[in-house]
Amino acid sequence: MIAGAVLAVVAIYIVRLFMLQVGDNDYKRYADSNAFQRKILYPSRGFIYDRNGELMVYNQPAYDVMMIPREVRGLDTLDFCNTLGITIEQFEKYISDMKDRRKNPGYSTYTPQVFMTQLSAQDYGRLQEKLYKYPGFYTQNRVLRQYSRPIAANVLGNIREVSPSDIEKDDYYRRGDYTGDLGVEKSFEEVLRGVKGEEILLRDAHGRIKGKYEDGRYDVQPVSGRNITLSIDADLQAYGEKLMRGKTGAIVAIEPATGEILALVSSPTYDPSVLVGRERGKNYAKLTRDPANPLFDRAIMAMYPPGSTFKPTQGLIFLEEGIITPETNYPCTGGFVVGGLRVGCHAHPSPLPLIPSLATSCNAYYCYGLRSMLDNRRQYESTSEAFEIWKNHLVSMGYGYRLGVDLPGEKRGFLPNSKYYDKFYGENRWRALTIISIAIGQGEILATPLQIANLAATIANRGYFYTPHVVKSIQDSIIDTTYTERRYPSIDSRYYDYIVEGMRAAVTGGTCKTANLPDIEVCGKTGTAQNPHGRDHSAFMGFAPMDNPRIAIAVYVENAGFGATYGVPIGSLMMEYYLKGEITDPARKDLEHRMFNSKVVGNSGKKR
Amino acid sequence: MARSVNVWKSVDKLTIFLYVVLVFLGWISIYAASYDYDQASIFDFAERSGKQLVWIGLSFILASAIMLIDSRMFEIYAYMIYIAFMLLLVFTFIVADEVKGSRSWLTITDSIRLQPAEFAKFATALAIAKMFNGYNFKFTKPANFFKVVGLVLLPMLLIVMQQETGSALVYLSFIFMMYREGMTGLVLFGGICAILYFVLGIKFSADMWMGAPLGESIVLIIICAVLVGMIYFFAENRLVARNLSIGYIVAAVVTAILIACGIEVPMLYVLLGIVALSLIYLLVVYFMTFSSRILVAIAVTIVSVVFLFSCNMVFSKLQPHQRTRIEVLLGMKEDLRAAGYNVNQSKIAIGSGGFWGKGFLNGTQTKLKYVPEQDTDFIFCTIGEEEGFWGACLVLGLFTALILRIMVIAERQPRPFGRVYAYSVLGIFFFHLFINIGMVIGLCPVIGIPLPFFSYGGSSLWGFTILLFILLRIDASRSEHF
Known part of the structure; x- marks a missing residue:
């Protein structure tokens, strides 16, 4: 029976082989060595728009020179090089690169190979005229990117030629293809790239195209990449980049009601169009070598001590855990002084309850609060347990882990856990006072500007946030549900009103008076983060208007001193610009002018 | 040793x-x-x-x-x-x-x-x-x-x-x-049938024929043929197998005539009806002969029909990329x-x-x-x-x-x-x-x-x-x- 099955199958196969090989059929007719030419049809890459429909990124034509090595005959190398505007050495390098199987695993002398990429329109014209003289060469249309404005390089990203490892990882790519690098070009590569097509042409013995194989039955039409609409407001983004000129740092603005990122500024930045075309490699290397590191997207990758912008989280945790009520008063005697330990503060009335403590940014208040929480042995069994609860609240607010923004390279910031301290100080060898500086966003705590802006959005929403994202919509598709589902931190929503009130008081009569606008109710919180490497960092976090907020923002300027010096003006200008479309008040105009032209030259104390 | x-x-x-x-x-x-x-x-x-x-x-x-x-x-x-x-x-x-x-x-x-x-x-x-x-x-x-x-x-x-x-x-x-x-x-036989039903059912599920998915119609017809085969070879009841065959031929001829006259035939229901009628007939035979092999044939047929419809349902519930993979495999x-x-x-x-x-x-x-x-x-x-x-x-x-x-x-x-x-x-x-x-x-x-x-x-x-x-x-x- 089994032997029968084997013999039957073999017999069927032999009959089939006989029919294919000896019997008469179409298959033989095509089997001429020159019968086919497979031509790849490249799709157009998806366009990128801003939230108001302004076109930000589109395509420009470029040309690749292709070569079928076996068909090259009698090439006048010198003439060919002159036509293309390259030297003989370059010509030889292109050839050897093409033949190098490590760089080009698909090399064969029979099939079309990429000789040279991204020919300019001029060179293309010259080559096209003389192409008949160079058998074995032809050109292929490709697309490159073009940017309508020199902004948002960190959000948009760019495209580069695929590397051998890209080809290894994804079957879709062939040598000479492009793939997204950085920004949405990378994270939405599969949406933007479309699908390559292919046509199979029949050729006669002289290599002349005789039409399509089987009338194009096996042709595959390319599918254009889908367009993407960003949540970025191009005007606001440009405005933010202008404000940050000469300074190092980041601005993140979020629409609280949706989690859409309105502006994601990282400074210093660069013009995305320098990474297009043949000069890309050179320019890319230059950007990599730049000590200011413009390729580093500080808005989502830089990890800074959050400083006083961290205090609202502390207020929320203490309220939620019942450590304080809004009426609880803590004293401040020029700071938090216990035993030999002293955390300084500045002059303000004492003792004071929660709301004024936010307005005046009292350090002592939060040190007392944290100590009351961690040392509370009735409520928690140990310092470790209390600390873990404290940490988990922060995690629920988006600290310590990646928020999940739809851009590559987001960093998670840093939140220590009790094990970290056990290791550092020894088990049970640490208590509230050992780690007191974390209450005011110093010490081990690190956060990205995105996480700080997300906190502002959470407070603006009174208790929830959407995962921040830069892609608002995708053509013929919907964005991932992770960006449309509310995330609720483990804090009861009724406590947020006290924090909002405190942040409002900070603007009307506290640390961020510069942000006080006559016609918009702004809420804010300054931050002045000490940093062991140099001058303090200047930070601001806020949102506006107070009711039905439309923008939440975080500003972080490295080594710029007090939060009120740079953070507050930049943050308030951004909000005003977004809400009103322009700055009109002469005093504010002055402020704007000052920000545009100021420079902060400091040693870079950024932590990465 | x-x-x-x-x-x-x-x-x-x-x-x-x-x-x-x-x-x-x-x-x-x-x-x-x-x-x-x-x-x-x-x-x-x-x-x-x-x-x-x-x-x-x-x-x-x-x-x-x-x-x-x-x-x-x-x-x-x-x-x-x-x-x-x-x-x-x-x-x-x-x-x-x-x-x-x-x-x-x-x-x-x-x-x-x-x-x-x-x-x-x-x-x-x-x-x-x-x-x-x-x-x-x-x-x-x-x-x-x-x-x-x-x-x-x-x-x-x-x-x-x-x-x-x-x-x-x-x-x-x-x-x-x-x-x-x-x-x-x-x-072995059941396995081959299951694969055949699955492949045919999925492959032709998108083609419509007489108001019913072609795949399901084909499989139902095969199920009927298998049923006759089982009665003939497995239950060894030549008479019942002959009766069933005659019934099917009559049904097929009648349906063909109706179609030729331009009358819309709800094919899926007709086929399901035929399968159901066959099963009722076999049940009657079972109570007359008490041949357990007839019962096996009935069970196999029911399982086959349920399998056919469930695999279509399961298929439509699969993740898109898994579905694509199966679709590519089936050409x-x-x-x-x-x-x-x-x-x-x-x-x-x-x-x-x-x-x-x-x-x-x-x-x-x-x-x-x-x-x-x-x-x-x-x-x-x-x-x-x-x-x-x-x-x-x-x-x-x-x-x-x-x-x-x-x-x-x-x-x-x-x-x-x-x-x-x-x-x-x-x-x-x-x-x-x-x-x-x-x-x-x-x-x-x-x-x-x-x-x-x-x-x-x-x-x-x-x-x-x-x-x-x-x-x-x-x-x-x-x-x-x-």
């Missing part, structure tokens, strides 16, 4: 001869498939033919090593080997980088990578053989049947998790061994790399070979890289093009000889251990041959599995070498008593 024999004297030399010839032909085929005028030497270690030569040399060493091991060791350590390889499969899945969508490669160095799935086959075969060898093991007992199926399913599942569906399907070949060991033909959709194009090119290459072929290294279709994977899964193309019909037949003939020889070896084993292992090996070789060559000549769906000894790759060559030589080692000791 065991009586040891001289291994070299008692080993099956015909099999070794076939093995060496196949491996040699495989090596020169790989050279031909990746041949380019720029490179000339078959010994160039930078090229695939050179690398394959290293793999071949190492396989000979491996084969000799296996010959030196006491054959009892394979039996004693069978379960341990099995467990070790299952753990290796899990380990691979966890640590492996994704290479072209699958996570089945263990990277040893940059240029050396192994695919443990290829080695898990012999481990599974050994474990099953040992289970059959157990004292008083009766395969016909359902509990034992499920134990054996479990042993086969575990590696299948792990390999599917590695996204190597093709390699996982190879484990279906253990059915041959089970059939030999007395598995009722009904299981409903051309994938991006257009499997249909590949098969067509492969047929052109083979067809252009003619009776005598174009001569060694003179193939043009394969050289032009029209045929993808020409030195791995589609290597048979190169043989077909360059050596023509006689070369292709020679290779087929050598494989047939090898498989039939394994069968001879299997039948002369004194103990179930050797026999079961031999039939497992036979099944695996046959399955690879069946699918791989069938795919290249356009008779089977494109499932990426290698042609033993021919396709480029160290893992597959080693896997098959180990598989075969353990069998030869066991066979060499067949006259020992222990």
Whole structure:
């Protein structure tokens, strides 16, 4: 029976082989060595728009020179090089690169190979005229990117030629293809790239195209990449980049009601169009070598001590855990002084309850609060347990882990856990006072500007946030549900009103008076983060208007001193610009002018 | 006490001869498939033919090593080997980088990578053989049947998790061994029916015919035919089978007339009605004859109908990418790399070979890289093009000889251990041959599995070498008593 099955199958196969090989059929007719030419049809890459429909990124034509090595005959190398505007050495390098199987695993002398990429329109014209003289060469249309404005390089990203490892990882790519690098070009590569097509042409013995194989039955039409609409407001983004000129740092603005990122500024930045075309490699290397590191997207990758912008989280945790009520008063005697330990503060009335403590940014208040929480042995069994609860609240607010923004390279910031301290100080060898500086966003705590802006959005929403994202919509598709589902931190929503009130008081009569606008109710919180490497960092976090907020923002300027010096003006200008479309008040105009032209030259104390 | 024999004297030399010839032909085929005028030497270690030569040399060493091991060791350590390889499969899945969508490669160095799935086959075969060898093991007992199926399913599942569906399907070949060991033909028949129903039901579910999905109509008609067949051959009730056939013919004629008159026939309901009527009729027959086989036929029919509709439902609930994969496999959709194009090119290459072929290294279709994977899964193309019909037949003939020889070896084993292992090996070789060559000549769906000894790759060559030589080692000791 089994032997029968084997013999039957073999017999069927032999009959089939006989029919294919000896019997008469179409298959033989095509089997001429020159019968086919497979031509790849490249799709157009998806366009990128801003939230108001302004076109930000589109395509420009470029040309690749292709070569079928076996068909090259009698090439006048010198003439060919002159036509293309390259030297003989370059010509030889292109050839050897093409033949190098490590760089080009698909090399064969029979099939079309990429000789040279991204020919300019001029060179293309010259080559096209003389192409008949160079058998074995032809050109292929490709697309490159073009940017309508020199902004948002960190959000948009760019495209580069695929590397051998890209080809290894994804079957879709062939040598000479492009793939997204950085920004949405990378994270939405599969949406933007479309699908390559292919046509199979029949050729006669002289290599002349005789039409399509089987009338194009096996042709595959390319599918254009889908367009993407960003949540970025191009005007606001440009405005933010202008404000940050000469300074190092980041601005993140979020629409609280949706989690859409309105502006994601990282400074210093660069013009995305320098990474297009043949000069890309050179320019890319230059950007990599730049000590200011413009390729580093500080808005989502830089990890800074959050400083006083961290205090609202502390207020929320203490309220939620019942450590304080809004009426609880803590004293401040020029700071938090216990035993030999002293955390300084500045002059303000004492003792004071929660709301004024936010307005005046009292350090002592939060040190007392944290100590009351961690040392509370009735409520928690140990310092470790209390600390873990404290940490988990922060995690629920988006600290310590990646928020999940739809851009590559987001960093998670840093939140220590009790094990970290056990290791550092020894088990049970640490208590509230050992780690007191974390209450005011110093010490081990690190956060990205995105996480700080997300906190502002959470407070603006009174208790929830959407995962921040830069892609608002995708053509013929919907964005991932992770960006449309509310995330609720483990804090009861009724406590947020006290924090909002405190942040409002900070603007009307506290640390961020510069942000006080006559016609918009702004809420804010300054931050002045000490940093062991140099001058303090200047930070601001806020949102506006107070009711039905439309923008939440975080500003972080490295080594710029007090939060009120740079953070507050930049943050308030951004909000005003977004809400009103322009700055009109002469005093504010002055402020704007000052920000545009100021420079902060400091040693870079950024932590990465 | 065991009586040891001289291994070299008692080993099956015909099999070794076939093995060496196949491996040699495989090596020169790989050279031909990746041949380019720029490179000339078959010994160039930078090229695939050179690398394959290293793999071949190492396989000979491996084969000799296996010959030196006491054959009892394979039996004693069978379960341990099995467990070790299952753990290796899990380990691979966890640590492996994704290479072209699958996570089945263990990277040893940059240029050396192994695919443990290829080695898990012999481990599974050994474990099953040992289970059959157990004292008083009766395969016909359902509990034992499920134990054996479990042993086969575990590696299948792990390999599917590695996204190597093709390699996982190879484990279906253990059915041959089970059939030999007395598995009722009904299981085989039921399996074939289930696959047929699933494929037809899904493949033609989008085409409408008479207001009903074509696939479901076809399957319902087949179910009716199977029902008649079961009543005739299995229940051996000629009269009832005849009545059913007459009923179906009448129904078909009436329906055809109605259609010819231009009357809309709700085909799905008509067919379901016919099936239901048949079942009622059979129930009546059952209560008259109390033939339990009629009841079995009724149950099979009901299960078939439920299966048909549930698999369509399950299919529509699958993730889109899983659905696409099945659709591509069934040829409903051309994938991006257009499997249909590949098969067509492969047929052109083979067809252009003619009776005598174009001569060694003179193939043009394969050289032009029209045929993808020409030195791995589609290597048979190169043989077909360059050596023509006689070369292709020679290779087929050598494989047939090898498989039939394994069968001879299997039948002369004194103990179930050797026999079961031999039939497992036979099944695996046959399955690879069946699918791989069938795919290249356009008779089977494109499932990426290698042609033993021919396709480029160290893992597959080693896997098959180990598989075969353990069998030869066991066979060499067949006259020992222990």
